[in-house]
Amino acid sequence: MQIVDESAARAERGGSTERQNAVLESALKLLVDGGEKAVTTAGVARAANCSKESLYKWFGDRDGLLSAMISYQAGKVRTVEVRAETLTAEGLRKHLSAFALDLLDVLSGEVSLALNRLAIGQTVGKAAGRGGRGSGPMLGRLLEERGRRQIGRRATTLLEAGRAAGLLSFDDADEAYGTLYGLIVTDAHLRMLLGFDPATLKKEFAGRAERAVASFLTLYGVGAMADA
């Protein structure tokens, strides 16, 4: 039965077998616990009960493993499409609050933080990567593409639905989303990336989300939406 299941799983997610996904899960755990330095080929092999040879067969080299970790984790986030029809004022507000909380939850997740740290740590300012080293901002691109852009699309569709319903007013949806993002996140993400305990910040998430949505509606709401 294995072949059928494995091929199905391979088709389901970015071209990896279940075994490989289990390995990636172990690698992610190592990354979360010990940072990038802890993700050694030998360490991953030991933690996942597989051989280094298999690692190199599956992922090519260490960079391939790191990329696969990001792709794998990014593939997990399922962007819940919001049904935009029949959007009322209170419904929009609730959807915005839910989005704000989801965003803060995602950004404060241990795995998300660890992967962002990893991608940022790999990033190099100048156009470095002389020769074959082509993994310059690749990981960063991957994260941005699969993470931020996905969740951003959910927000922009919601915003555009609000505009279509005559509840919001803006010219550029992306710009409005940027404002919403800034109001929600401020510098919380960066502070968590720098080591600030997420648990401490999580206690303020609800209030922070409410205030952000209220401010956003003050800026972009139409008529009664712009109340406090």
Place this chain on the structure above:
Amino acid sequence: MQIVDESAARAERGGSTERQNAVLESALKLLVDGGEKAVTTAGVARAANCSKESLYKWFGDRDGLLSAMISYQAGKVRTVEVRAETLTAEGLRKHLSAFALDLLDVLSGEVSLALNRLAIGQTVGKAAGRGGRGSGPMLGRLLEERGRRQIGRRATTLLEAGRAAGLLSFDDADEAYGTLYGLIVTDAHLRMLLGFDPATLKKEFAGRAERAVASFLTLYGVGAMADA
């Protein structure tokens, strides 16, 4: 004459001689060009024309060198105190715009980005650093303390001056500053940390700053300040 000059320089900035500052400058250049991996003890010694032995004598070990780099660079930022008296509506708006531009300039600076990447890369989620390794979120703390908090103080004093002049209305200055920060920066900082070309974003800085200030005044301005 050296002793007098060196001791004067040592007193001037965080306890380092001019020679050591030159070394730190070389190390920063290496960091900006090649990322953390490029900052090897041998590489710094070669770039700065000093011996590894001196490096270890001055900075203890590699972590001490990295910390010294952050402290040294942080010591450079001189927070220009704003004279808050006689604050008019137009003056406040100009000060806010200037602050927004300064903030974006600082955050998009190559050295700032490299140091943030360094500190983030060193950060570890769980309470790791078993044994003697005590440099967990230390670098992050250093950056936050000397960087963000400094520039934040400038903003909060400005905001409080605006409130004292009856131009702004808010309860918590830190919260208002957080909103201002979010409106200005949004996710530009993170995107640059992930490798997005700062030059591309810099072109939008002026417009971004203006919009952020306008939004902020809409939210917190009193009376005529809240106009578009």
Place this chain on the structure above:
DNA sequence: GGCGAACCGTACCGTACGGTACGCATCCGT
């Protein structure tokens, strides 16, 4: 002029990690 401190350049050591090769078990298809 000679002494000592600071320092440079280099050589050296131990280790840890990326990557490769080999031997053996397991399991699948024929």
Place this chain on the structure above:
DNA sequence: ACGGATGCGTACCGTACGGTACGGTTCGCC
């Protein structure tokens, strides 16, 4: 039942880096 593939465990290699030690040189000071 057999052959081949897959993969685990381990041993191995080369390298690169952190950290230390040593010889030689400059320079200030007695």
